[in-house]
Amino acid sequence: MLKSFVVPSSEVPGYSSIYRHPDYSGGTFNGKFADITTLYEIFKAQVKNHPKEHFLGARTYFHRTNTFGDYEWLTTTDVDEMVDDYGSGLDQLFAAHAPDINDETGQQPLGIFSNNRPEWILTELAAFRSCRYSVGISDKAGIKTAEFYICCSELEVLICSMDKLPHILERIEHTPRLKVIISMDKLDCSKPTPFTREFNVETISELKSKATSLNIVLTDVAQVIEMGRAKPTEPTLPKPSTYCTLSFSSGSTGMQKGILITHGAFAATCRASYLGMQQRNVCHLSFMTPSHIFDRFIIYAFMHDAIHVGFSSGVDELLLSDMQALRPTVLATTPQLLSSVYNKVVSATIEANGVVGILSRFAYKSKLSRVSSGGGFKHALWDWLVFGKIAQLFGGNLRLVIAAAVGLKPDLHNFFRAALSCNVIQGYGQTENMGIAVMQRINDISTGNIGIPSPGFDIRLRSIPDMGYVATDSQCPRGEIMIRSKGIFSGYYKAPEKTAKAMDGEWLATGDIAQLNPDGTLKTIDRIGNVIRTALGIYVELEPLEMIYSTHRLVDSILIHGTLHAYDLVAIVVPRSETFVPWAQNIVGNKDAELVELCKDERVADTMTEELRALGSRAKAPSKAVIGAVHLEPQAFGEIDREFLTLSLKLRRFKIVQYYDSVINDLCQKMGNDIDLQIKTSGNS
Template identity: 55%
Template sequence: MSKSFVVPSSEVPGYSPIYRHPKYKSGTHNGEFADITTLYELFGHVVKTYPKREFLGAREYYPETNSFGQYAWITTTEAADTISELGSGLDIVYAKYAPEINPATGQQSIGILAVNRSEWLLTELAAFRSRRYTVGVSDIAGVESAEYVINSTDIHVIVCSMDKIPRMLDRADKTPGLKVIISMDKLDCSKPSIATQAFIKDTVGILKTRAESLNIALLDMDEVIAMGRLNPTKPAPPKPSDLCTICFTSGTSGAQRGALLTHDAFTHATRGAHLSLELYDTTYFSFMSLMHIFDRYAIYTFMHGYARVGFFSGNTANILDDMQILRPTVLPISPIILNRMYDRIAEATIGATGVSGMLSRFGLKSKTKRISAGRGFRHALWDRLVFDKVASKFGGNIRLMITGATPVNPEVQDFFRAALSCNVIQGYGQTETVGGGLVQMATDCTNNTIGVPSPGVDIRLRSIPDMGYNATDAPSPRGEMMIRSKILFSGYNGDPERTKEVMDGEWMATGDIAKINSDGSISFVDRISSTLRSASAISIEPAPLEMIYSGHRLIKSVHVYGNVCTYELVAIVVPEPSAFVPWARSVAGKADADLTELCKDNNVAKVITRELRTLASKNHIPPWEMIGAVHMEPVPLEQINKEFYTSSLKIRRHIVNQHYKARFDELYSTLDCTIDPKVSSEEHK
């Protein structure tokens, strides 16, 4: 039986048939949860159906020892009261300081800048109460990124953690529309948190004085809640067609694109995921940035069947400790983090020497075979001897692990299925699809697949003959994945031309190549876009970078490459012979060496790499766009293989990357790729 339903007679020239979820062949949700049409209604459903249940939790913080204790919770009912009072308070703040309505949307935006915490979701739900939409703001990618987001989305009010306030004031002259900053933390420092460590009353007083001089109102969330409690306002709930959020795709500074997502799209995506996974009474661990789409998509998905959401303590180094206290039942996780955890845990188990390693390897083989045969995830012997110790590091209670963004190594997927005694599934989605689209069923234990379309989502493939992918390929149709559904975004904020580029009638072109497997599941194959993505999870456009790097006097051309499992770029460098040869002879100490010999010299390659990094610094290129290692190529790429370029001399990156795949792997093997430049770089703090 096929895992996907093939819509009869739906193929047209250049396209595959349409594929749907096997239980929802009509392409709809069959009326399930039809009364939930906005995220505000979804929250109302949670409060009504699961009153007084634990809802949002955070670990208690002890400033004296800079340590954390148990999780403290607010209930669904308490959250509803807070949201009502905070929403009323926001109404008062907007009326006084920022009454303007965005003419393009007919609504008002509110910015949120903080790591994941209860106040993030409380702010978002309070904003929904009066038809406002949220915009997650990040300052990880540099000051320019936050400025671009604030200005392009008309943010007048921003809610942030206390540690973000100084930087918000620093950029005030470049964000002239910003009128109010609301601190999630009490400005009198009476409720210490990890975000208030560097503050005392005197320093907060300086911030208040500075904000006043900039004509920015500085309040804290408790003040706003108190306003709303004293002067409650009537809710003005959103319509399904209203904007829910503008969520920015990962990008560098001004290159980011804000996807316009409506309540209709968001509820359709989360409802479909819930119907597909059918999970109830979950404990969810939130640590993947709420600014991006995936964590919010997952939280609202599990809210359909009730979820208690526990937030990480604010430091990714404490994630395992947080999970041991929280004991989550579902865990969303990115492939890069999963791979890091695998490297550490595998080294201590299946990679260990002696009896311990032998038992771990034998146990993994035995459990993997058992799981693949459908005989369950538990094994009385091997769990007691080996795997319960691993599972305890994750809290010992995980029922499902979900990953996406990039394919997961089958060995890693099978290892965690055995080690945690739960299924590990993959999914697929984009910001433009509210994070949803496809997901493996919760009982599917196969590998190398992103699952099947979620209920209410249509998938088909479009032939890309220039890349050799065709919807008529046998036995597996291949092509660009196209999506048609209510989950689709309404366009890019202020960029109608780019919106038109990704739409083909009712269908959105994902830019990703997929194939239909013989069992009806779908697998990720390739990307059309030239965009690179390293482990930093920030999209990188190679052409502008290559233009800068190729401007070096010693270089004719540069081809950069990124790997989603590593943090640095590598590159193919073609030298400019007239300048390069005498310079390289001096570096190598080889007076008679020719161009080919010099290109093979490791010391020359290292010095060229340093030259490129110096050039990058002078051009204010961020760390994750710097080159960590190079392969010197004496012959211009167009002379190596005529297939590298189209007839109009546009580079065919996928062919170049395939040609140099082994060389790129060798270059990455020489790098220390364990340090995230977003975190380590002092320049971008």
């Protein structure tokens, strides 16, 4: 029985049939919450239905010891009152210092530059109250990237954490339109946060003086809220057709693009996924930057039926500590994070030596058999003996894990279902459709697929003959994923030609290649922009290979690349130091050798190449997609250059390839191949 509904007589030349969610086969999803058409209305529904619930929370910060405690909360009513005052204060600031309307959008943008914290969502909701739209800038973005966002979106008012102030003021000539900067942290230093540690009354006074000399209005959120409380303004509420955000594409395959999204489109996507995921009274840890659309999508989707949003401490090393303090019920994450945790946990359990390893392997086999046979995700004995400790790493309260972006390997997918004793589902979406357009159903225990169309989404495949993909194949349709729904972006900011290229009539062309499985689920198999053609004349899909090799116990992260005149692939590998160092020391016969020295040793690199080739063979990687040489990089990609990672922590491939150009040449020469770095980048990026 097909899991997707096939629209009768919908196949046309060059395209597959149209597929829909079986419960919404008519293509619409009227009913519950159909009257809610903007993100602000979603928020107001939570205010009405859950007024005293915990809503936005952050961990208590102890500045003397630079440590974090339990979560402190604002209720929905608290947030509603603050949003009203905050919005009134913003009205006054815009009227006095930045009254101009953006010619492209007919609205005023409001920039937000910080890590995950309650003030982020408070600011966006306050913007919505007066029909403004947000422009999110990731805390992990370098100052040059931030300046690109500020200039590209023509921002005049920016809200940021205090640590950003010196950098912005120092380089103000690069953002000439900026007129008002609002600090999320109090400028009187009365409430220390992790972002005020380097500041005191004297340094703040210097910042104020510098801002005055530059003709920049500098204030803080607390003062803006007080302004609004003293002089309330009437709200100007958004409509479905007005913009809620200008978000930027990841830039993993090319120049970042500004993506305009309306309230109506975003609200439709959030409601569709809420109906698909069937979760109520959710507790969510916000750790993926809100400037990336996925985190906000989760927040607004579950706001339909009450959500408690606990924001992470912002320290990567404390992420598991944040989970244990919050005990979330839903975890929205990326396969990259799960893969990282998987490597550490598996080495201590099912790959361990002795009694621990024997017991863990038997428990895992028993638990997986129970899950696969439909017996449920829990097992009293094995959860108590083995898996309960793993679940406690994530807070011990999870009932749903949602992994978006690149597909999960089946082994990893099954492991977390067994280890966390809960639903682990995959989904697929892009910023252009602002969430999850394809998603596995709750209690679907299959692996190796991204699910079926979300409610209200039409999905079909378009043939890509140049790459050998035929969408009309009756046995296994394959082609580019095309999406049609109310939840589609309005266009790229000031780039109509790129908008036209991304659309095929009313269909969004994603650039991702999928195949339709016999059961009606979809599986991503390729990417038009992330494909390498080797000297053998074959196209190699890179991201699935990287997912395979990133599970190796010695690998922290990996970038795989190939060339038109090289038969084998090359890899830039950042080792996982805790496992790699003792392993490599054994190879060189020196127990005192350190990471940097070991990465330079050719014997270590050659042995690592053999390790990866063996893993590829075990994982049944394509036989003609072989890693022939490895360069070991002791620094994490993000430490070398923050621009090497997208806001969702995916590798920004073209930048890394440029950086390692000479290294890749040397590796290919080592393999005895000529060099020609020609990357197949046709299609929408």
